[in-house]
Amino acid sequence: MIIGALGAVVVAIGILLIPLPGPGWLIVIGGLAIWAIEFVWARHLLQFTKDKVRGWTEWVKRQSLLVRVLIGLAGMVFVAAVLLTTLRYSFGVNVVSQAWHYVKTR
Known part of the structure; x- marks a missing residue:
């Protein structure tokens, strides 16, 4: 029962992290490895x-x-797109617009 609960927590954390740049899928696989024990x-x-x-x-x-x-x-473009989208819709920071504004004013 403890293995099942621990695996579920790790998988849930990994799933929450998948849209962000970083090891979301790796954490999900780690949770799956914990579940595989039982x-x-x-x-x-x-x-x-x-x-x-x-x-x-x-x-x-x-x-x-x-x-x-x-x-x-292609992998880097995908990660950059996810990062820019996350910054835009989670934190309200439009990096592309700010960078373009910076370039135009210089």
Whole structure:
């Protein structure tokens, strides 16, 4: 019961952090690993997740440098978009508008 509750708390925290830049998915997987100690279904889901991540990693390693750079850039653009959206709608800070205003006044 304690393992189940601890895993649920870790998974819930990870899910809350997914929209933010950072280790949201990693925390969810950590919670899943805690659940896997006690629950067979979590063990199967964790193994499935590991297999998919390993497959993705191996596929990326086989790609040319250009493709790996493009994948990295796409990841950075995605994280930047999430960060800018979070700042805009959670804190009311429009970084793009402020940066544009700064550029125009210089």
